[in-house]
Structures are given as C-alpha cells and as structure tokens.
Amino acid sequence: MPITDADGLRRVLGHDRVAVVGASTSYEKAAHIVPAYLQRHGYDLTPVNPGADEVFGERAFDSLADVPGPIDIVQVFRPSEEVPAIVEQALARDDVRAIWLQVGITHDAAARKAEAAGLDVVQDRCMKVEHGQLVRNPMD
Template sequence: MYDRLKGQVILLKNPDRTEIKEVLDNAKTIAVIGLSPNPMRTSYMVSKAMQDAGYRIIPVNPLADSILGEKSYATLQDIPESVDIVNVFRRSEFLPDIAEDFLKLDAPVFWTQLNVVDEAVFNRLSEAGYTVIMDRCIKVEHAILK
C-alpha cells in the first residue's frame, strides 16, 4: 500500500478474512469517529448500512447532538458503555491522537476506513494486543463476509 501523504510504501498485516469475519460476528457496538450527520457523506452511508445490518452505532462527533437516531459524543472517553469496534473516518494524520484515546477506552478492535493509514499506530496497537484493521471499508468487508 502507498501512503500518498508521506510518499512511501507501507506494509501492514491486516487480519485475514476469517479473522475479520470473526470480529464482525462477535461485535455488537461500533463507535464511529468522524461520523457526519450529512447523509451524502461516506461515513454516514457506511454507518447507516452497518446500523441496518444490526450493529449499534455510537457517533463520535463533537459538533453533532445526534446522528442516525443515536446520541453523539464529543470523544471516545465520553461514551458510557462498552464498545466492540472503533471505526475511524478521520484523516491519517489524526491517528496518533485517536490511538491514544482508543487505548483509554478498552475496546478490542481499532478499524480505519479506506486510505486512513499510519504504520506506527498499526504496530503500536497490534503489539499491545489489539486487533487492528486499516485501509479497509467495514461495510464492504461485512457485505463480502456475511
């Protein structure tokens, strides 16, 4: 994979499809960082599809009160319940700070959408024992694996 911002090749070892299916089969709640209230945005469409598939979506967007009929939270730490997957729709340069917040949450899976990649974050979270999936669309993976 090629990081357009840094102009370098990045090697990530995402879980294989069997492991990704297991992640999706076992998850119930997905916190979505950067979920837009605009139905024309990819984050909204993907999250709506996952909600329609039976997942509880928890928006993380400090500028919205609610999205997709769910209360929106300003940060991951504000979420008062457990989360199975943190799905990130922010640019790659925000991943180090998001990873710091993620480490305080105690969620088992850190997932970033297409073109959202940071090799150092991937390695740090993987080495800490978390499942990390980067540069993959959760909606596409769900559709392929259901």
C-alpha cells in the same frame, strides 16, 4: 500486521458495538452511509462527532472518552494524521477490541501500537464492503 485475511476480518466484524469516530450528519458522505448500513444490519452504533448532537438517531459524543457504554470496534473516518490520538483514546479504555481504519486511512506506527496492546487492526478497508462480502446473508 493489520488484518487482511477473511477469517480475521470476520472475527472483527463479529463484534457488534461500534464507536464511529468522525460520523457524519451528511447523508451523502461515506461517514454516514457506511455506519447507517451497519446499523441496519444489527450493529450498535455510537457516533463520535463533537460538532453534532445526534447522528443515525443516536446521541453523538465529543470523544471516545465520553462514550458511556462498552465499545468493541473503533471505526475511524478521520484523516490518517489523527489516527495516533484516536488510538491513544481507544487504548485508554479497557473495552476496545479492534480499530478499523476506513478506505484511504492508514497509520502504521499507530497500528503497531494498538496491536502491541492486543487490539485487532484493520487499515484502508471499508467495513460495509467487507461485511457485505464476508458476513451478510445473501437474502438481506
């Protein structure tokens, strides 16, 4: 079952290395606004976007397999039908701890496969909203 409780969400949000699959160079899109917020709050972001050289001031990579450093969370801003392939890429790595599917993105079969491999899964939730409600210091 995907994580929905506050304690589970806090646990996932406690990881700090995030690969953003579908990161956008368009400042007005959620796929830019949400990760930029997370970066401002101390998360180490790696954008994954084959159409960009750089996003959020960070080098962009074509796929999860191309990301050289460790990844804790794979944050997904791609259509639901692309989730199974993204989960496969995440499972091919030995460092991913969680898959976070942003608002409007779900894929139950891929989520079950990730969970069976020991990954935490969050579906149809905004990482920025959850961070703001559950983690962020109110003085920020």
